[in-house]
Amino acid sequence: MSAEIAATTEFHPHSSHWGVFSAALRDGELLVRPHPGDPDPNDIIQNFPSALRHPARxxxxxxxxxxxxxxPGPDRRRGRDEFVPMPWDAVLDLLGGELxxxxxxxxxxxxxxxxxxxASAGRFHHAQSQIHRFLNSAFGGYVASVNSYSSGAASVIVPHILGNYEELTKHNVTWEQVAQHSEMVLAxxxxxxxxxxVAGGGISEHVERGAMxxxxxxxxxxxxxxxxxGDLPEEVGAEWIANIPGTDTALMxxxxHTLVTEGLHDQAFLDRFTTGWPVFERYLLGEADGQSKDAKWAAPITGVAAEAIRTLARRLHGRRVLVTVAHALQRAEHGEQPVWMGAVLAAALGQIGLPGGGYGYALGAIGYYGRRANAVPGPTLSxxxxxxxxxxxxxxxxxxxxxxGTQYRYNGQTRTYPDIRLVYWAGGNPFHHHQDLNRLRQAFARVDTLVVHELAWTATARHADIVLPATMTLERxxxxxxxxxxxxxxxxxIAEPYGEARDDYDIFAGLSGRLGVAEAFTEGRTSREWLHHLYARTQQGxxxxxxxAPDFEEFWAAGTLRLPQGPDDGGPWRAFREDPEANxxxxxxxxxxxxxETIAGFxxxxxxxxxxxxxPDEIPGAGTPLHLVANQPATRLHSQLDFGDHSIGSKRRGREVASMHPADAAARGIADGDVxxxxxxxxxxxAAVRLTPEIRPGVVQLATGAWYDPEDPxxxxxxxxxxNPNVLTRDxxxxxxxxxxxxxxxxxxxERFTGNLPPIRAFDPPQAR
Incomplete structure (x- = not known):
C-alpha cells in the first residue's frame, strides 16, 4: 500500500480470528493492513477485500x-432445488409460523x-451466542452439541486423567517459557x-515463530x-521423524519402554505424582499381554527404525524436555490414546510442572494457547x-x-439420539467440519426444516429450506x-451491509417479536446499547x-484498549508439583x-x-493403498472466505492442492501440477497435485476447507x-x-484425471426464481 493511500484514507480498527487489523474504503475498494504491533501478521486478512462484495454473497x-x-417435511431435494426470493417481513412471518x-x-x-x-471475533455478534440465546428465549431450550471437532477426544479424556482441559491448554507452559527454558521440544x-x-476472539500478537x-x-x-x-517452521531446524500417520501412541x-528398561525414567516422580503406574508398566513390559512394547515391536508399526527410537529416548534423559501433542493426532480413530500417552511420556521424564518442560498438550494448535491470561473479564453475551x-x-x-431413538455410548453413559424436526444453523459450515459428506446430505434430507443464517452460498446454505442473509463482520x-x-x-x-443482509441479532430480534419473547431476547437494547452494556464488565474489572478505566466512548474513539495480564506461573501443574497434597x-x-479406575469401569x-x-480399523490395503491427511488450511480459517483472493491464490487450476511424494506420483504416472x-x-x-519430498511416501495431504462442489448434485x-477431502473421510x-x-x-x-475438467461452480449462486 502506498504512502499516499495511507495518508488520504481513514482507517478504522477491526479484528478477526486470524488477526487484529485496520481497514478503510477508498473509492469503493476495501483496504486492509495488519496491526502494527503484530510481529508476525497473518495474510488471511487479505481475503477480505475481494470477499466483501463477491457474487457468492x-x-x-x-x-x-x-x-x-x-x-415442511423430509426431502431429498435439499441441495438440488432452486430458491425463491422473499421480502424480509414475509420470510420472518413464514419462519415464525414454522417455529x-x-x-x-x-x-x-x-x-x-x-x-x-x-463466525466472528466480535463478542456481541458471536453467532453461537446469538442463536443459543434466541432458542433459550423462544423454546426454553434446544438440543445442543458439546465439545468440538478440533478437540473432541482430548476434551473428554483430559478431565479424567489430568484435570481441567482449559487449564491444561491455556494456563500451563507458555511460549515465554519455551523461549527461555526448554532444552528439547518433542512435538x-x-x-x-x-x-x-488463528485464535477465537482475535489476536494482536503472533508470537509463536519468534519464541521458537x-x-x-x-x-x-x-x-x-x-x-x-512442514508441521514445524523451517527456522527451528527440526529433526524430522516421518512416522506412519496415526502411529504416535506406539512410538511413545x-x-x-526404553526409558524404563534402561533406568532413565523418573520413578520418584511417578511414585509421588501419579497413580496406576504399576498396572501400566505390566502392559508396557508385556507382562499383561505377552507383548513387550519395545522399539523392535514399534518399528514396523510406526515406520521408524528401532535404533532411532532407542537413540531418541536416550536423548530425552537429563534435559528440560517439553512433550507436545497436536490436536491433529486425536482427530483419528482411538484419538484419546496419543493424548493420554503423551502425558505418560512426560510423567516418565518427571518434568511436568517445570518451566518449559513437561506436557504442552495442543501448544501451537490455536493462537491463544501458551499465553498469559487477561487479568480482567471481557465482554460476553449471556x-x-x-x-x-x-x-x-x-x-x-x-x-x-x-x-x-438409537442408543449410543458417551463418556460412560448410555444416551439416546433425539428425534430432530428442525435444525437452526447460524455460524459455521458443517459441510466443512463434518465427515462423509454424502452421508451428511442424507441426514439433512430427514428433517422437516433446515434454517441457515449465512453471508455466502456455502453448501450448508444450499441445503437449507430458509436462507437468511447475514452481515459480514466488516458490516457491523x-x-x-x-x-x-x-x-x-x-x-x-467499515462498509454498509451487502444487499439486504442483516445482523444475526436483528434477525433474531424480529423473530422474537413474532414469538412473543422480544423482551427476553433483546432486553430492550439496540446493538450499540449492548456494546455499552458488555463493555461495562471490563471497565469495572x-x-x-x-x-x-476509560468510558465506552473513550474506548471507541481510541480504537483499542490494552488489558493487564496475569502471571506466567505455570498454573495448577506448577502448584501441583510444588505441593501435591495442598494442590x-x-x-x-x-x-x-x-x-x-473410572475409565476402566466404563x-x-x-x-x-x-x-x-x-x-485402527482403516489401514491402507488393496484398492486404497495411501494414507490421506486432511489437515487445516493455511490461507483461510476452516472454509471461511474460500472465495477470497488469498485463498483462491493458493489453488491451482481453481482447485485445492494436494501434496504427494514424487515416488508415489511416479508409480501412477502423475506429474507436478496435474489434476x-x-x-x-x-x-x-x-485436486491439483504438488510433488514434494517433504511428505512421507505412502501419504497424501489435502487441506480441508475447499467449498463442497458436486459435479452432479x-x-x-x-x-x-x-x-473437499470430507467426501472421503469416515463418519x-x-x-x-x-x-x-x-x-x-x-x-x-x-489417479491422474484424464477427462474434461469440470468447471468450478462452488462460488456461483444457486438458481433463484
Missing amino acids: IAQPMVRRGWLERG RRIRDSHGPGAVFGGSYGW FGGMALKNSM QAARERGCDFVLVSPLR LALV QGRNRHGNYIPVARIADMLLNP EDIGYSSHDPLMVAMHR LRDQGLP PLPTPSGRIEIFS GEASCPGHPAWLP IRLFNDRGACL EDDRPLCVHG AGTSALAQGCTGQLTVVEV
Whole structure:
C-alpha cells in the first residue's frame, strides 16, 4: 500500500480470528493492513477485500421452492432445488409460523441449535451466542452439541486423567517459557504456524515463530514427529521423524519402554505424582499381554527404525524436555490414546510442572494457547439457560439425524439420539467440519426444516429450506476480545451491509417479536446499547484493580484498549508439583492418572483403563493403498472466505492442492501440477497435485476447507470437483468414550484425471426464481 493511500484514507480498527487489523474504503475498494504491533501478521486478512462484495454473497432472503410449495417435511431435494426470493417481513412471518408449529407440536427436544462459534471475533455478534440465546428465549431450550471437532477426544479424556482441559491448554507452559527454558521440544504432530495464526476472539500478537526461533538460538533442539515436514517452521531446524500417520501412541510406548528398561525414567516422580503406574508398566513390559512394547515391536508399526527410537529416548534423559501433542493426532480413530500417552511420556521424564518442560498438550494448535491470561473479564453475551438440557457430541450430528431413538455410548453413559424436526444453523459450515459428506446430505434430507443464517452460498446454505442473509463482520460494530490476548478492539463498521443482509441479532430480534419473547431476547437494547452494556464488565474489572478505566466512548474513539495480564506461573501443574497434597489435580485421585479406575469401569474396549496401542480399523490395503491427511488450511480459517483472493491464490487450476511424494506420483504416472482424482468407497474428489519430498511416501495431504462442489448434485455420491477431502473421510467416533471427530486420517487411492475438467461452480449462486 502506498504512502499516499495511507495518508488520504481513514482507517478504522477491526479484528478477526486470524488477526487484529485496520481497514478503510477508498473509492469503493476495501483496504486492509495488519496491526502494527503484530510481529508476525497473518495474510488471511487479505481475503477480505475481494470477499466483501463477491457474487457468492447472499443478497436477500431465500426459501427453497420445494419447501415453499409442499411445506415442511423430509426431502431429498435439499441441495438440488432452486430458491425463491422473499421480502424480509414475509420470510420472518413464514419462519415464525414454522417455529411456533415445532414448539407447540414437538417442543424443544425437536430443535437442534447448530453453530460452531468461529463466525466472528466480535463478542456481541458471536453467532453461537446469538442463536443459543434466541432458542433459550423462544423454546426454553434446544438440543445442543458439546465439545468440538478440533478437540473432541482430548476434551473428554483430559478431565479424567489430568484435570481441567482449559487449564491444561491455556494456563500451563507458555511460549515465554519455551523461549527461555526448554532444552528439547518433542512435538508429536508438530506446531504448524498456520494453526496458531488463528485464535477465537482475535489476536494482536503472533508470537509463536519468534519464541521458537529464540529457543533454537539458545540451543534448544526441536524434534518433529509427523508425516509432514512442514508441521514445524523451517527456522527451528527440526529433526524430522516421518512416522506412519496415526502411529504416535506406539512410538511413545516404545520411547517409555526404553526409558524404563534402561533406568532413565523418573520413578520418584511417578511414585509421588501419579497413580496406576504399576498396572501400566505390566502392559508396557508385556507382562499383561505377552507383548513387550519395545522399539523392535514399534518399528514396523510406526515406520521408524528401532535404533532411532532407542537413540531418541536416550536423548530425552537429563534435559528440560517439553512433550507436545497436536490436536491433529486425536482427530483419528482411538484419538484419546496419543493424548493420554503423551502425558505418560512426560510423567516418565518427571518434568511436568517445570518451566518449559513437561506436557504442552495442543501448544501451537490455536493462537491463544501458551499465553498469559487477561487479568480482567471481557465482554460476553449471556446465552441464557437451556432448560431442556439434551445434547450430543458435536461430531455425531449425522448419526443423530439418521438414527433417532438409537442408543449410543458417551463418556460412560448410555444416551439416546433425539428425534430432530428442525435444525437452526447460524455460524459455521458443517459441510466443512463434518465427515462423509454424502452421508451428511442424507441426514439433512430427514428433517422437516433446515434454517441457515449465512453471508455466502456455502453448501450448508444450499441445503437449507430458509436462507437468511447475514452481515459480514466488516458490516457491523462489535468488540473484539480474546481471553489470552491483551488487546481489546473497538471493531468499527467499515462498509454498509451487502444487499439486504442483516445482523444475526436483528434477525433474531424480529423473530422474537413474532414469538412473543422480544423482551427476553433483546432486553430492550439496540446493538450499540449492548456494546455499552458488555463493555461495562471490563471497565469495572479495571476499576477494581485501580487501573485507568476509560468510558465506552473513550474506548471507541481510541480504537483499542490494552488489558493487564496475569502471571506466567505455570498454573495448577506448577502448584501441583510444588505441593501435591495442598494442590491436588481435579482428578479422582488428585494425581495424574496413568491408570484410570473410572475409565476402566466404563468397560469400553475402544478406550481401556490405561493408554494402549489400538490398531485402527482403516489401514491402507488393496484398492486404497495411501494414507490421506486432511489437515487445516493455511490461507483461510476452516472454509471461511474460500472465495477470497488469498485463498483462491493458493489453488491451482481453481482447485485445492494436494501434496504427494514424487515416488508415489511416479508409480501412477502423475506429474507436478496435474489434476488428480482421490477416491475410496465413500466418495471422490479432484485436486491439483504438488510433488514434494517433504511428505512421507505412502501419504497424501489435502487441506480441508475447499467449498463442497458436486459435479452432479442429482447423484447420491457425486464427484467433488473442487477438492473437499470430507467426501472421503469416515463418519465414526474416536471411541465410545469421547465420540470425537476422526476426520484427520483416512485411506484413498489416487489417479491422474484424464477427462474434461469440470468447471468450478462452488462460488456461483444457486438458481433463484
